[in-house]
Amino acid sequence: MHESMLDYAKRRYLKIAVALCVVSIIAYAWHDPLSPPNGGTWLGYTLGGIGAALILWLTALGVRKRSYSSSLGTLRGWTSAHIYLGLALIVVATLHTGFQFGWNLHTLCYVLMLIVIASGIFGMVVYLRYPQLMSSNRAGIKPDVLLEEINDLDQRALRIANEMPRRFGDVLRSNREGTRVGGSTRAILGGYDLSTIALLTAGGTPQQVSNSEQTALLDWLGDELARSADGELTKRIGDLLSVVATRRNQLRRLRRDAQIRGWLEIWLYVHVPVTLALIGTLIAHVVSVFLYW
Amino acid sequence: MRILIRTLEIGATGVAVARDRVVDADVIDFGRATDQHIHCNDQRIGLQHAKFTRSDVGLMLSCVPPAQAEVNGRLCRDATLRVGDEVNLGPMLIKVLEAPADFDAAISVEHDSRETKVADDAALPAFATSLEQVGWRKRPWAWVGITLTLMFGLILPWFFVGRGDASAAWLRASVLPSDMQWTSGALHSAHGNLEVECEACHAQPFRRVRNEQCLDCHASTLHQHVPADHPAAAGMTADRCTTCHVEHDEPSNLVQLDTRICTDCHTQPQDHGAGSKALPVTDFVSQHPDFQVSLLTAPDWKVTRSRLGEATLVEKSNLEFTHAAHLDPKGIKAPQGEVVMDCADCHTANESGTSFKPINMEQHCGSCHTLGFDPAEPQRKVPHGEPELVMQTLVDHYSRRFLSGYSDAFAPADGTTPPGASLSAAARARVLGTAKQRANQVAADIFERRVCADCHTVTREGTSAEPVWKVAPVKLTQTFMPKAHFDHAAHATGEATCETCHAAADSKVATDVLMPQIKVCRDCHGGETGTEGGRVRIASPCASCHVYHDEQEPKWVPVMKKVIRQAAVRE
Numbered sequence: 035m036h037e038s039m040l041d042y043a044k045r046r047y048l049k050i051a052v053a054l055c056v057v058s059i060i061a062y063a064w065h066d067p068l069s070p071p072n073g074g075t076w077l078g079y080t081l082g083g084i085g086a087a088l089i090l091w092l093t094a095l096g097v098r099k100r101s102y103s104s105s106l107g108t109l110r111g112w113t114s115a116h117i118y119l120g121l122a123l124i125v126v127a128t129l130h131t132g133f134q135f136g137w138n139l140h141t142l143c144y145v146l147m148l149i150v151i152a153s154g155i156f157g158m159v160v161y162l163r164y165p166q167l168m169s170s171n172r173a174g175i176k177p178d179v180l181l182e183e184i185n186d187l188d189q190r191a192l193r194i195a196n197e198m199p200r201r202f203g204d205v206l207r208s209n210r211e212g213t214r215v216g217g218s219t220r221a222i223l224g225g226y227d228l229s230t231i232a233l234l235t236a237g238g239t240p241q242q243v244s245n246s247e248q249t250a251l252l253d254w255l256g257d258e259l260a261r262s263a264d265g266e267l268t269k270r271i272g273d274l275l276s277v278v279a280t281r282r283n284q285l286r287r288l289r290r291d292a293q294i295r296g297w298l299e300i301w302l303y304v305h306v307p308v309t310l311a312l313i314g315t316l317i318a319h320v321v322s323v324f325l326y327w
Numbered sequence: 328m329r330i331l332i333r334t335l336e337i338g339a340t341g342v343a344v345a346r347d348r349v350v351d352a353d354v355i356d357f358g359r360a361t362d363q364h365i366h367c368n369d370q371r372i373g374l375q376h377a378k379f380t381r382s383d384v385g386l387m388l389s390c391v392p393p394a395q396a397e398v399n400g401r402l403c404r405d406a407t408l409r410v411g412d413e414v415n416l417g418p419m420l421i422k423v424l425e426a427p428a429d430f431d432a433a434i435s436v437e438h439d440s441r442e443t444k445v446a447d448d449a450a451l452p453a454f455a456t457s458l459e460q461v462g463w464r465k466r467p468w469a470w471v472g473i474t475l476t477l478m479f480g481l482i483l484p485w486f487f488v489g490r491g492d493a494s495a496a497w498l499r500a501s502v503l504p505s506d507m508q509w510t511s512g513a514l515h516s517a518h519g520n521l522e523v524e525c526e527a528c529h530a531q532p533f534r535r536v537r538n539e540q541c542l543d544c545h546a547s548t549l550h551q552h553v554p555a556d557h558p559a560a561a562g563m564t565a566d567r568c569t570t571c572h573v574e575h576d577e578p579s580n581l582v583q584l585d586t587r588i589c590t591d592c593h594t595q596p597q598d599h600g601a602g603s604k605a606l607p608v609t610d611f612v613s614q615h616p617d618f619q620v621s622l623l624t625a626p627d628w629k630v631t632r633s634r635l636g637e638a639t640l641v642e643k644s645n646l647e648f649t650h651a652a653h654l655d656p657k658g659i660k661a662p663q664g665e666v667v668m669d670c671a672d673c674h675t676a677n678e679s680g681t682s683f684k685p686i687n688m689e690q691h692c693g694s695c696h697t698l699g700f701d702p703a704e705p706q707r708k709v710p711h712g713e714p715e716l717v718m719q720t721l722v723d724h725y726s727r728r729f730l731s732g733y734s735d736a737f738a739p740a741d742g743t744t745p746p747g748a749s750l751s752a753a754a755r756a757r758v759l760g761t762a763k764q765r766a767n768q769v770a771a772d773i774f775e776r777r778v779c780a781d782c783h784t785v786t787r788e789g790t791s792a793e794p795v796w797k798v799a800p801v802k803l804t805q806t807f808m809p810k811a812h813f814d815h816a817a818h819a820t821g822e823a824t825c826e827t828c829h830a831a832a833d834s835k836v837a838t839d840v841l842m843p844q845i846k847v848c849r850d851c852h853g854g855e856t857g858t859e860g861g862r863v864r865i866a867s868p869c870a871s872c873h874v875y876h877d878e879q880e881p882k883w884v885p886v887m888k889k890v891i892r893q894a895a896v897r898e
Contacts, residue, residue: 068570068571068573068583068585068587068588069573069576069580069583070576070577070578070580072511072576073511074573134511134512134576134577136510136511136512136513136577138508138509138510138511139480139508139509140509140511142480142508177456179371181454182369182371183371186371186417190397190402190415193400194400197400214454215454215455215456216454216455216456216457216460216461217454217455217461218455218461219458219461219462219463222455222456222457222458222461273400273401273402276402277402280395280402288454288456291456292454292456292457295456295457296457296458299457299458299463300458300463302465303458303463303464303465303468306465306468306469307465307468307469307471307472308472309469309472310469310470310472310473311469311472311473311475311476312472312476313473314472314473314474314475314476314477314480315476315480317477317481318476318477318480318481319480321481321485322480322481322484322485322506322509323509323511324533325485325488325509325529325532325533326506326509326525326529326532327529327533327534327535327536
């Protein structure tokens with residue numbers, strides 16, 4: 035059975051993370067400083083040091099991920115440790131604050147850290163769930179192959195249209211040009227179809243209309259089919275309908291693939307830049323605390 | 328089945344080259360896999376895409392689902408093929424040829440030339456299917472993040488702080504982020520004026536706040552916890568003000584109430600240089616010595632420290648007085664009749680209500696204890712002062728009276744002078760001699776039996792003709808417990824009366840010390856948490872009664888209390 039990154043090495047890093055949390059909580063409960071608990075007691079400095087070291091080490095995953103030749107542990111091991119110790123960081127850093135928050139740089143540092151961790155949790159959830167959805171959607175066919183197939187279907191359709199009145203070729207070419215997969219953040223993540231097609235209006239002028247899910251084209255072909263009295267033409271319209279329907283299914287898959295990939299990636303666009311902002315704030319936090327000791 | 332497969336390839340020169348091969352098999356495979364009879368390396372083609380088998384009329388095509396083929400321009404999965412039929416499979420065009428002799432079938436396989444043409448006509452638009460393609464970027468925003476936070480969170484404020492106080496102040500007043508963002512919590516309201524003056528305490532970068540910064544303001548009011556010559560003083564010098572007075576905490580806790588501030592040393596005071604008399608203290612309830620009182624003691628009025636409860640303490644003030652008589656609920660005889668007195672008649676609160684004004688004879692005793700001596704002239708009084716002045720007053724009084732013809736039952740028969748008569752020198756001397764005798768008589772009475780003797784210890788000296796009285800001086804202890812502060816006003820609550828703590832009504836001698844013992848306090852006051860000994864009482868850390876910096880309450884303590892109280896009201 036596939037071992038997920040959460041179960042890596044019999045959950046070794048889960049145990050380490052839980053141990054870290056338990057030790058921190060016990061120390062915090064036992065520690066009774068003269069002043070209210072804060073980052074400046076000996077325990078505060080200790081927890082802060084552990085937290086800062088964790089942040090830098092967790093960030094190193096980004097470096098390790100790019101270094102394919104590294105022999106420093108497996109990538110899956112690093113990811114497992116990254117997740118569990120990243121979650122433990124919530125406990126360590128919160129205890130470091132002594133639950134003192136305010137409109138200041140120090141709390142900003144804490145909030146940025148929470149944003150990074152929250153986006154990481156989101157990433158973990160999608161990584162546990164979406165790859166499976168992705169492969170079941172792809173059914174073994176890669177997106178570039180799907181594209182080739184769509185191209186193929188287009189050629190087939192145009193070949194059929196070659197033997198038909200000119201308007202069919204025009205509409206099919208317009209469909210080909212107006213077909214969209216993704217195209218905007220909303221369309222990628224929402225799986226929306228922004229495709230358009232130019233159809234002739236009653237006045238005889240072409241008008242660009244929405245062709246989401248190839249519906250406009252299928253309707254147009256349906257209308258043509260209903261009007262057709264010529265047996266050969268009817269047969270060819272039927273062929274076109276079959277090609278377009280297949281094309282619609284392949285586009286749907288492609289769109290779903292883009293959507294899943296989008297959700298698999300989107301959190302990283304928060305996780306990575308905010309991590310760097312966090313490191314900047316962390317440096318400012320540590321230096322300023324000792325600057326005004 | 329024996330089949331001829333003719334492959335047509337366009338060579339480098341553009342000339343089509345035909346290559347024939349003969350396959351002997353029941354099934355001819357078409358697919359992307361390398362073991363297929365007809366191999367097509369195109370992603371659209373499945374590993375095993377389609378099969379050709381023999382049929383009655385020639386060949387039979389069957390696709391492996393979900394694959395499809397285009398036969399003579401029609402999409403289908405299975406088809407019977409005749410000579411001349413064209414099968415379109417991805418990029419390949421397969422034509423059924425007339426089978427030569429000895430062959431069951433023949434096909435040609437060629438690249439579909441039409442495909443390239445159509446594809447060139449209109450390439451599929453590049454779909455923006457990834458977030459990166461619609462403008463999402465990680466790296467630039469990561470740079471923006473770390474640059475902005477470092478720039479505005481650290482470098483800018485640091486630069487301005489480094490340029491001097493004026494620059495730092497300018498930045499704080501501006502809209503730009505300044506070192507104010509480094510404030511981890513508000514200052515205590517007592518330090519509110521320093522809120523935008525970081526350098527007042529943080530004088531040097533990367534140096535902890537030093538005592539000098541505190542003493543800039545507090546030097547004149549601050550006193551040492553122990554005198555400089557005290558054995559424990561050596562251990563105190565290293566202490567930093569900020570060890571106890573921690574700022575920027577929430578909740579603000581500038582005055583440290585934690586018992587450990589004291590018990591760190593006082594649990595075992597001898598380990599910290601204290602003398603053998605210092606007793607261990609851990610907590611008000613669990614371990615605190617009995618109270619000591621400071622008593623002024625006659626005759627030299629040295630202050631002696633005595634522990635309550637160890638023995639019956641005696642306050643040698645030389646005053647003759649009983650609380651019991653004065654507090655008699657039936658009343659006490661006074662010039663104005665029977666008077667029922669209460670404590671406040673004599674013990675009047677000071678301005679702050681924390682303690683009492685000193686007892687004063689004229690104010691507190693004089694209304695009853697009038698110093699009159701002559702019933703004929705009751706308003707005439709001896710002064711409350713030295714016996715010589717008293718004697719002088721008496722001699723003056725009786726001389727005037729006798730010279731002006733005053734009659735007195737106790738006066739010698741020939742000692743008076745008829746009114747209006749003029750006296751010879753001898754007669755005058757005789758009358759004055761009589762007046763002196765009378766004065767001595769009255770003096771003996773008031774010094775030894777009433778008036779003075781009511782309150783004072785008086786001894787008679789001198790000769791019988793020239794008696795002299797000595798009044799033992801009286802001094803009352805004003806502050807019995809100078810090492811602790813106690814707020815009477817704060818205790819005037821509920822059913823608490825003076826008697827709750829001071830057993831005055833039963834005190835029959837002036838020497839009684841009516842200060843309550845620690846157990847009286849412990850009725851209501853607990854230790855640091857107030858939950859010691861299985862009861863819930865008022866939490867009373869050391870600082871509830873003791874101040875750290877001085878034996879006497881420094882002047883700033885009431886000021887501070889007022890500030891704290893006002894701050895509490897505001898909150």
